Amino acid sequence: MDMHTVVVGTSGTTAQDVIAVARGNARVELSAAAVSALAAAREIVDALAAKPEPVYGVSTGFGALASRHIGQDLRGRLQRNIVRSHAAGMGPRVEREVVRALMFLRLKTLASGRTGVRPEVAQTMADVLNAGITPVVHEYGSLGCSGDLAPLSHCALTLMGEGDAEGPDGTVRPAGELLAAHGITPVELREKEGLALLNGTDGMLGMLVMALADLRNLYTSADITAALSLEALLGTDKVLAPELHAIRPHPGQGVSADNMLRVLAGSGLTGHHQDDAPRVQDAYSVRCAPQVNGAGRDTLDYAAVVAGRELASAVDNPVVLPDGRVESNGNFHGAPVAYVLDFLAIVAADLGSITERRTDRLLDKNRSHGLPPFLADDAGVDSGLMIAQYTQAALVSEMKRLAVPASADSIPSSAMQEDHVSMGWSAARKLRTAVDNLARIVAVELYAATRAIELRAAQGLTPAPASQAAIEALRAAGVEGPGPDRFLSPDLAAADAFVRAGGLVAAVEPVTGPLA
DSSP, rough: OOEEEEOOOSSSOHHHHHHHHHOOOOEEEEOOHHHHHHHHHHHHHHHHHHHSOOOTTTTTTOGGGSSBBBBBBGGGHOOOOOOHHHHOEEEOOOHHHHHHHHHHHHHHTTTTTOOOOOHHHHHHHHHHTTTOOOEOOOOEOOOSSSSSSSHHHHHHHHHHSSSSSTTSOOOEEEHHHHHHHHTOOOOOOOOHHHEEEEHHSHHHHHHHHHHHHHHHHHHHHHHHHHHHHHHHHHHHGGGGOOOHTTOOHHHHHHHHHHHHHEEEEEEETTOOSSSSOOOOSOOHHTTHHHHHHHHHHHHHHHHHHHHHHTTTTTOOSSEETTOOOEEOOOOOOHHHHHHHHHHHHHHHHHHHHHHHHHHHHHTTTTTTTSGGGOOOOSSSOTTHHHHHHHHHHHHHHHHHHHHHHHHTTTOTTTTTOOOOOOHHHHHHHHHHHHHHHHHHHHHHHHHHHHHHHHHHHHHHHOOOOHHHHHHHHHHTTOOSSSOOOOHHHEEEEEEHHHHHHHHHHHHHHHHHHHOO
8 A cells, every 4th residue: 555644624625635636545544633622513413313402403304304304312223324324326336436535535624623422433444545455336226416325325335334345456345344454443423423524525525536536637638639630641730839829818828739839849750741731721720729628628717716625625515614503405406516517528539529630630641741652551352450449430339429418407305305306427437437538539549640650760750759659658658659450459459548647748748747
């Protein structure tokens, strides 16, 4: 395990800490201030629990059953039962990194001192994370309102020593056995604690944070591959001039244009034409790359603002306020997060779409300005990258389907008490697929563009130093260059891994300087 430690305080957390815990296995500790806040809020809940007046979540049922007052002798059972009954997920298992993000973000809200759980409940959640125990959470069960109920309930079930979980060795076992093996005592829930463990937007938020990190890399990678394609197509880099983008001052557009311009610095291909009729303008997929990539970048920035607000939030119902009141609220509604998850799926689909159009142009002898058909070694005998573009097109088509908003839907639940829901979990799940597909789409363009540039070099044209660095790094990663047809899938998989791991950005930055 990574020995990096993330300290959870009372005022939220950062995206970097979420990723450190979810993907880097960082240890988690509660700050002294968080422990004090937890204890103080618990005193308020205990005082309310002793009174005869009903308080939602403390001495009542839940949702549409909130009208029933629950006596003290049944309250422990009430809290256990909400966890057991709500752990109703179905379908494939959710990825380990998502579950760790989900649990860490729930712990962040517990540590705020706004939920009223005892310090030992929060500490048990930290202990489970630190032991590398991952509750089994299923794909389906969250409507993204009243929080990610089923996913969080499966996590809470593990804290109780019930259900199944995956150990640090990757083996799924009964959660009670795993807790015992790591010296962790299962929690016995008291008033409000079951409800507090499952009433938040933590799953969709965790997936948003990780998607933003992945998309930042992919947008920079896509700027690079767009530049490589422009170069391979003998396009003009004049459209990337800063003064042109200054008169339409969308921030992301200027960033993408600058990235592309720096990649193309020193190229012997840009603006070169194979005949006496130079193009006045390149096709939109080449010329408008900064506008499309940049609009996506601006959407990422907005999504990051929303994520930052949510990371600073304490999401629960009811909440313990600083003045000692315990009040019901609607802060668990996932709409703010759901919307940006859908926005990101839309811009990712459009980035994939324009990327595929450039690949197709590279392969079409009627539009590639002197490149061989399909970049084949011996066209006719060899098919070259013909079907690589098919694969890319299939991915783009899937991306367009994934861009259909989940947050535009709502299915009433809980006997019409929860009559408008966000579907934010669904938006997050499909965005994860979209991000995976986008990496593959960018990888195919990289594969085609680098091959095309090498074919241009054989024609006596010298690529930009940054382009050459990208080609050399890609070849060092096991992706072969031009030549007769071969089994193509391994090359594409290696290119995908190269892009996804940040290899493309890392390859060119020693030449270009840091890219945004």
